[in-house]
Amino acid sequence: MNRVFSRTTLGNGVNVYTYRTGKFKTNMVKVFLHNPLTRDLVTRTALVPAVLKRGCLGFETSREISRHLDGLYGARLDAGVFKLGDSHVIQVGIEVVNPRFVRESEDLTERAIEFLSRIVFQPVTEGGAFKREYVAQEKDVLSREIAAVINEKSRYALIRCVQEMFRGDPFGMHELGFSDDIPLIDGAGLFQVYERTIEESPIEVCVVGDVDEDSAVRMVEQSFGTAPRRGSRVRQTVRAHATPEPRLVVEHQDVSQAKLCLGFAVDMSGPDALYRAMFYDGILGGFVHSKLFTNVREKAGLAYYASSLLNPVKGFLVVTSGIDASKYEEALGIIMRQAEDIKDGNVSESEMDFTRKALVNRVLSWEDSAASKIASFVEMLAMGCVQGLEERIRAIERVSRDEVIEAAQGVKLDTIYFLRDHGDA
Amino acid sequence: MKGRVVGHTGLEEETHVARLDNGLPVYVLPKPGYNKKYATFAVKYGSIDSRFRPPGSGVIEVPAGIAHFLEHKLFEQKKGNIFDDFAELGASANAYTTYTTTTYLFSTTDNFYECLRILLRFVQEPYFTDEEVAKEKSVIEQEIRMYEDMPEVRVGSNLMRALYHDHPVRVDVVGTVDSIRRITKEMLYTCYDTFYRPENMAVLVVGDVDPGRVFDEVAAATEFGGRRGGGDVERLFPDEPAHVKEERIVQDMVVAAPLLEIGFKDTADAASGTALLRREVATKVLLEAMFGKGSDIYTRLYEMGLIDEKFGAAYESELEFAASFVGGESKDPDRLHDLVMEHIEKTKMSGLEEAAVERARRKLMGEFVFLFNSPERMAYRFNSYLFKGIDPFSYAEALGGLTADDVLTRLREHLDRSRHAVSIIRPKGNQ
The missing domain is CATH 3.30.830.10 (Metalloenzyme, LuxS/M16 peptidase-like)
Incomplete structure (x- = not known):
């Protein structure tokens, strides 16, 4: 295995x-x-x-x-x-x-x-x-x-x-x-x-x-094997880092639904940073049990979708949601509160447990598709940490609540991007 | 409980089938070596079933989009959201509604039987309140708004409005903002009671599981509150004319280049599942031979800069309606439309090349094999075929038994100018 x-x-x-x-x-x-x-x-x-x-x-x-x-x-x-x-x-x-x-x-x-x-x-x-x-x-x-x-x-x-x-x-x-x-x-x-x-x-x-x-x-x-080649130019990735003050960018287009995206820099340094970041993403918005889906959609009824997506190679995460333009303040407030909550240690044992199981389920599921298997392997190669399935599962199971909260301190909002109609700003 | 085993030796796949006493069919498709286990609980009830007569009752008409609304609402249980029950077990749950079906599903690599019990239970336990129904309206309104901004969705949905006069397939599966506002919890219960019955549903499992245990678990967990039998619901559809309602619908949107979709309305008179499958296979081979990447016209249109790789053709086939679709993005949709129609007329005169038919057949055979790599796609295909009375494994035989004449006949009877419409999305000037 x-x-x-x-x-x-x-x-x-x-x-x-x-x-x-x-x-x-x-x-x-x-x-x-x-x-x-x-x-x-x-x-x-x-x-x-x-x-x-x-x-x-x-x-x-x-x-x-x-x-x-x-x-x-x-x-x-x-x-x-x-x-x-x-x-x-x-x-x-x-x-x-x-x-x-x-x-x-x-x-x-x-x-x-x-x-x-x-x-x-x-x-x-x-x-x-x-x-x-x-x-x-x-x-x-x-x-x-x-x-x-x-x-x-x-x-x-x-x-x-x-x-x-x-x-x-x-x-x-x-x-x-x-x-x-x-x-x-x-x-x-x-x-x-x-x-x-x-x-x-x-x-x-x-x-x-x-x-x-x-x-x-x-x-x-x-x-x-016959292609003539001389050496390899290898490119080291410069990881994302947040600007001191988050920047707001608003764009107007003739759209029926507004889109609110938040870009966060994620600190990927240190051992097991990848797995901590995966937990952070999972608790915030990676799954339907996550804080974003639960609070933005299920509790407030503000959006059909609200989720987060981690890019571990570059070291950032984007929250995306589709909302009514008039609900900008409310949606932004709820999203930011979820991120703050994790930072403040507001992470329950069941959130840890659900996320742990969901992450294990995800890596196991990748094994069932050749394309996903290759994609996740190539990503590991790029990060310089090739691990077998069991090793990955063990690494996921090792992550503690304290480590996730610690990782959350290294997550910083950088950009708020808002796409909306031509109505009042 | 032991089921009947239907195998497909060439593919090294098999299906275990059982029909429970209450009429519910259960299918298990073993996938040895797969970590993922995928289960669906499907209802033969979709967005077009908006006018019906339950046994011993009068005709009922409900607002468009109610099947999809009901799908959303079933996830809400008395004690809260069902997603968390699955999350606790490491599984993820979802659902989707089409014109003709509603499907609840989960995917998991652990705790499969517990997940299966939750799936079976929550679909049998509707719990609707006025307050929750009101809140769901705002979520679904956002879903509808999202689709309104998706040009590829709009071009297809406008085309259905052009092709059909009165048939409910002309309204999107999600309904409209106005129609969903009219939905009440009483209507949801009526639809639920009418369609969510064992004989109108199916359980399907794909994965490395024990079929006998699946049958036992399903038998023990599908009481349906005693609801069963009592006669069939009558689904009522308007008499839909053979000709199209409008030949052309154009919408302006914020897109970079125009989108074109050409639709050909098919007659909806397939007598049985087998006949339906034969027609579907002949039409798919026809479309591949005529418009596939290996066709002469594809290369010509590509080199003229009129299409890109997303250009293609598809056939949607249901018992109640069927249509073919050809199109993609194009800088000159009118010219593309003309050339496609011209190609059809020319091919009707010249006939199809034997080699083109053979190529298409081989490609579709390969595609059928590809399907069995993915539990999700297998489940989708099996559910859709089984409700139509089609044996999914017979696809390969139908493909093998097809003659060039069958394909040519399809060309002459189906790709008919008088039954076609176009839908175009035009870039909005000055954004």
């Missing part, structure tokens, strides 16, 4: 992590390439996976790729970027059914890994650059995606709150980058960013499924 992924480092520095389990119907392989999150690179890094998935050696068009995937019984290819602390990670992955369940004799997994490596390492190029047509189309798609951030208001408010909280810090940037950069990107410049990523960024390949670990490594090595 305490088994973690087995690691094999290939000759060129690519790390392969495998985890064999027979409980899924599919096998999943994911590649992570860690670029530094910088103003200069952000938009181009975001564009790289979009162009990669357009064509590769042998499958030069999207249509050929799609038809190939359909032929592999609807194998799922995904490519994108996300922020992991101060790293900007390119993720390319494939999930394919175990051939046994579709009465197929071919080794679909080997074919999927081989195909994935082509997507990552053998993109369609012309004259030492990405294909011009694909770059132009994907630039257009990316600029539309960046603009579309405004569409979903709860997500938009969360993004804006993070942006305001981390102004002047690279983490404040959206993972898709800036639309202003897009016209300046060309196929050759983008290809250089891609080449440098392949050569210098830390690369992880994770394999989860019913695949013998040795043969999984061999398959990955065949396709990923």
Whole structure:
């Protein structure tokens, strides 16, 4: 039960992590390439996976790729970027059914890994650059995606709150980058960013499924082990810290429901800080038994949702809620009182108990999905604390009420972001 | 108690089924090696069941959104909120309402049987007060407001209003701010008593559990206060014309680019679960072959910059209504609409390529296998199929037995210009 992924480092520095389990119907392989999150690179890094998935050696068009995937019984290819602390990670992955369940004799997994490596390492190029047509189309798609951030208001408010909280810090940037950069990107410049990523960024390949670990490594090595690489540029994350006085940002839009988001810096230093922070988040707003749901929704009837979300890698937490604009003062008061309550030691034994059980339930549940298993593993890697399941559960069970209250002293409000209609401020 | 075992050897999955004396069916889908255990207690009662005649009674009409309101209210018990009972056991509970069903559920990795007892008990113990009903109105009003700001929800819900004249499916599952304000605790009890009956419900468990023990636990905890049988409730639906109500609905919202959804209204005359499944599978293969990422038109539209990766097609199929949906975000929704309609007419003339049908079939087969990775999605699919009288495992056979002719027939009878409508969300000028 305490088994973690087995690691094999290939000759060129690519790390392969495998985890064999027979409980899924599919096998999943994911590649992570860690670029530094910088103003200069952000938009181009975001564009790289979009162009990669357009064509590769042998499958030069999207249509050929799609038809190939359909032929592999609807194998799922995904490519994108996300922020992991101060790293900007390119993720390319494939999930394919175990051939046994579709009465197929071919080794679909080997074919999927081989195909994935082509997507990552053998993109369609012309004259030492990405294909011009694909770059132009994907630039257009990316600029539309960046603009579309405004569409979903709860997500938009969360993004804006993070942006305001981390102004002047690279983490404040959206993972898709800036639309202003897009016209300046060309196929050759983008290809250089891609080449440098392949050569210098830390690369992880994770394999989860019913695949013998040795043969999984061999398959990955065949396709990923030959890429020439020189060293790895590793990025250390600068943790969040709160400004002395919280800042209020109000934005007006034509919305039916107002969104109130509060960004808090969370001190992540010291041993077991992660588990204490998880408790703090769980008691405040991570679950339906949490203070926020109980007080904002169930007792005051002010919101349909009110919850908190911890980002342990960067060290912050955001409270999000959807409320009636006229209830701003009341909602803010109730939310802040919950946070103050934890600081003042107002945490009951049952809140500790419920949260402990919920956190154990959460880490156990991650084991039931290959995607969650890989995501939580990659997060642990980024924090430099890879632990097996049992170790994690023990760490959760060790956290005491006093430690949570102590951790609460290191939680500081930084930003209040309020999105509302054009009515009276 | 021992149930009947229905297996699917190719998938290495099985279902244990038992029907209790009071008429309640219980299904167990074992998932060896999974930590999570997932249980649902579902009612064949959704938002469209707003006009009905209980056995031996007159016709009753209730405000839109009441099934969903009732779902919220059941979590409130005499002694307080039921969420805490689950939290105490390390479980998390939730519920959802659709057009045709209400489902209560929990997920846990520990204390499964205690959680199961709580689930069974709280769904059988309605406790509504005027005060609590009033408070819930403000919570649900916020939920409705939240959806009002979600363009992807609006585009779909406007389309249903365009497709349907009188059928209750034209109103959102949550109802409207006005309709929920009319809800009283008496109405909630009426709906509860009418639909929350063993023969109209189902228990389903997915996880590494002992099926026999699940059957025993459910049998011991589902008295339903003696309510059972007594005849079927009659669900009343208006005569819905085959043609659409409006061809086009446009709404302005704060979005970056327009959204388009095209809907095709299907006839609602499926005679049985098997017929319904056959139609569903043929339609899904049709939509995948015509609009999937491997289709010619997808590539063309993408390269023209008219669609992005979220463009796609879906089919929603119920006993009472069915429709297909095609769409996504587009800078020129009218042009996209024209090209989609043109593609349909052309394909009707030329017929579908055999290879495209084969590809779609293979992809859907794979998708069916993917489903069995996730207890949540398995439960969702099984509940939805079982209430429609469909054996979920027969999906693979239906897919295998499908001919290219079946698909072409579907194209000709279903993707009909005279039964289609469009819904567009346009960016509001000057924000």
